[in-house]
Amino acid sequence: MGISVELQYLETGQVLENALVGPDTCRMEIRSPKITAAAQPGQFVMVSVAHDSTDPLLRRPLSIHLADNGVLTLLYRMVGKGTRLMSQMKKGDEISLLGPLGRGFQIHDAAHHCLVGGGLGVAPLLFLGTEIKRRRPEERLTILLGGRSRNELLALDDFQKIAPVHLATDDGSSGLHGLVTDLLGQEIEGPATIYTCGPTPMMKGVASLARQRTWPCQVSLETMMACGMGACLGCTVQRPGFDETEKKYVHVCKDGPVFEAAEIWR
Amino acid sequence: MAVDTSVKIGEWQLANPIMTASGTFGYGEEFRPFVDLSALGAIVVKGISLNPRPGNPPPRVVETASGMLNAIGLQNVGVDRFISEKMPMIRRLGAQVVVNILGDSLEDYQQLAAKLDHVEGIAAIEVNISCPNVKKGGVAYGTDPAMAARVTEVVARASSRPVIIKLSPNVTDITVIARAVEGAGATAISLINTLIGMAIDIRSGQPKLANIMGGLSGPAIKPVALRMVYQVASTVKIPVIGIGGITTLEDVIEFMMAGATAVQIGTANFVNPAISGELVTGLGRYLQDSGRKAATELIGCVKI
Numbered sequence: 323m324g325i326s327v328e329l330q331y332l333e334t335g336q337v338l339e340n341a342l343v344g345p346d347t348c349r350m351e352i353r354s355p356k357i358t359a360a361a362q363p364g365q366f367v368m369v370s371v372a373h374d375s376t377d378p379l380l381r382r383p384l385s386i387h388l389a390d391n392g393v394l395t396l397l398y399r400m401v402g403k404g405t406r407l408m409s410q411m412k413k414g415d416e417i418s419l420l421g422p423l424g425r426g427f428q429i430h431d432a433a434h435h436c437l438v439g440g441g442l443g444v445a446p447l448l449f450l451g452t453e454i455k456r457r458r459p460e461e462r463l464t465i466l467l468g469g470r471s472r473n474e475l476l477a478l479d480d481f482q483k484i485a486p487v488h489l490a491t492d493d494g495s496s497g498l499h500g501l502v503t504d505l506l507g508q509e510i511e512g513p514a515t516i517y518t519c520g521p522t523p524m525m526k527g528v529a530s531l532a533r534q535r536t537w538p539c540q541v542s543l544e545t546m547m548a549c550g551m552g553a554c555l556g557c558t559v560q561r562p563g564f565d566e567t568e569k570k571y572v573h574v575c576k577d578g579p580v581f582e583a584a585e586i587w588r
Numbered sequence: 589m590a591v592d593t594s595v596k597i598g599e600w601q602l603a604n605p606i607m608t609a610s611g612t613f614g615y616g617e618e619f620r621p622f623v624d625l626s627a628l629g630a631i632v633v634k635g636i637s638l639n640p641r642p643g644n645p646p647p648r649v650v651e652t653a654s655g656m657l658n659a660i661g662l663q664n665v666g667v668d669r670f671i672s673e674k675m676p677m678i679r680r681l682g683a684q685v686v687v688n689i690l691g692d693s694l695e696d697y698q699q700l701a702a703k704l705d706h707v708e709g710i711a712a713i714e715v716n717i718s719c720p721n722v723k724k725g726g727v728a729y730g731t732d733p734a735m736a737a738r739v740t741e742v743v744a745r746a747s748s749r750p751v752i753i754k755l756s757p758n759v760t761d762i763t764v765i766a767r768a769v770e771g772a773g774a775t776a777i778s779l780i781n782t783l784i785g786m787a788i789d790i791r792s793g794q795p796k797l798a799n800i801m802g803g804l805s806g807p808a809i810k811p812v813a814l815r816m817v818y819q820v821a822s823t824v825k826i827p828v829i830g831i832g833g834i835t836t837l838e839d840v841i842e843f844m845m846a847g848a849t850a851v852q853i854g855t856a857n858f859v860n861p862a863i864s865g866e867l868v869t870g871l872g873r874y875l876q877d878s879g880r881k882a883a884t885e886l887i888g889c890v891k892i
Binding site for chain 2: 330331332370376377378379380381418420545546547548549551552553554555556557558559560570571
């Protein structure tokens with residue numbers, strides 16, 4: 323399991339573009355050929371946001387939105403000092419990246435691949451959808467996206483270029499008035515493989531429905547992280563029902579960030 | 589003329605004074621893409637206890653100003669699995685390896701030292717008597733001079749290798765503990781472990797760590813660490829290994845000037861996984877450029 327450590331790089335990338343694309347949300351394109359060539363959907367990078375400063379000290383883990391032709395794209399939300407500093411970077415600035423890190427999505431044969439994203443959780447799904455379409459062009463692909471309102475449906479145009487997209491918003495301003503989980507129950511029939519990323523309650527809902535319908539389901543988790551490479555053991559998630567010492571916790575950076583839903587929630 | 593970068597911890601000769609700190613470098617393997625491990629003075633692997641420990645519930649880490657708090661809770665696979673599963677891999681790294689041990693009782697420490705003494709590929713033992721995260725044992729041994737001396741005696745008797753005692757800064761007078769472990773047979777002293785700290789999320793009103801308190805590390809603690817290294821190095825005759833927020837070459841030199849024979853790089857490994865190797869190169873160049881013949885010339889050369 324996991325990606326060989328030989329494929330990790332510490333690379334100084336060059337910012338090509340950094341723009342506001344939604345409420346408090348930015349999209350950054352970085353020339354980063356080594357990491358881009360090695361990246362798999364669902365993996366992440368640790369981004370240095372403060373050049374030559376110790377505050378903020380730690381890198382920020384961000385999932386890979388797209389990796390194509392030497393260019394790595396990140397979709398990120400300004401939630402604190404680090405990501406605000408990142409939003410101020412300009413074209414031509416250097417940015418230190420560590421990656422690609424972690425265990426990404428596993429793309430197997432499936433009659434129907436279904437991506438379910440909520441809020442900023444759509445970030446890793448664009449890379450995944452692009453790769454599913456490229457590697458398995460004959461297999462069906464459907465994308466379900468949810469957000470609080472219309473302007474929080476991120477990267478919509480990009481998703482619509484690769485597969486049919488169905489929408490759900492909490493306020494009904496676009497698509498189904500309700501949860502993306504409801505959309506999943508309505509739109510998907512028959513055998514399917516589910517890939518989901520978004521707020522934890524949403525992913526738990528998706529995983530629960532997938533279990534009822536006996537759909538395989540992969541979930542992408544997010545936690546606080548210090549190193550991103552399995553050294554600090556800080557990014558733990560507790561697995562309910564596993565009390566043995568060895569299996570009680572998993573580490574998002576190395577065991578994940580993508581897990582089979584059944585590994586985490588029962 | 590080539591500069592001699594080597595330093596000695598008892599009879600143990602290190603190629604240079606740059607080591608990595610326990611709990612910040614995994615089992616070494618994780619850093620292979622970024623560091624030539626054989627070029628480092630030594631690596632100190634994640635602390636090992638007699639029995640496996642699951643560690644603390646999350647959240648376990650939180651960032652603070654120029655530092656971080658952690659309450660990992662000494663998660664580890666236990667000494668038997670460490671010997672059977674991790675050591676074969678560690679031996680292949682080509683590095684000088686220090687194994688960090690921690691226990692809840694004198695018997696734990698004695699058994700750990702005895703079990704590891706039969707294992708090949710270990711250069712030295714570092715004894716954690718100072719981790720603030722485990723409720724029983726850990727703290728008491730590091731804060732009471734008599735207890736610290738007894739642990740040192742037990743490990744030194746059970747081990748044929750150099751024994752490094754890692755001290756806690758969470759004490760009133762660290763020189764008292766340092767003298768106690770020196771008198772009990774320690775080969776060297778490493779310091780400081782993390783300072784106990786806390787952070788609160790004002791929106792939820794709850795501590796940011798599930799464990800409530802955690803160990804503060806990173807550049808924020810460097811002046812405190814440097815002061816304690818200076819105090820201890822001025823007090824004992826055995827070698828001192830400096831730890832605490834070391835991030836740059838200047839930091840390394842400061843700690844050596846304060847009296848450290850070697851240093852350990854901790855939290856900086858998380859920020860830049862290549863840092864330990866970069867510091868080895870940087871130190872060699874600095875010694876050359878400053879006209880020194882040996883790294884040992886730096887030790888304790890601060891002008892008071």
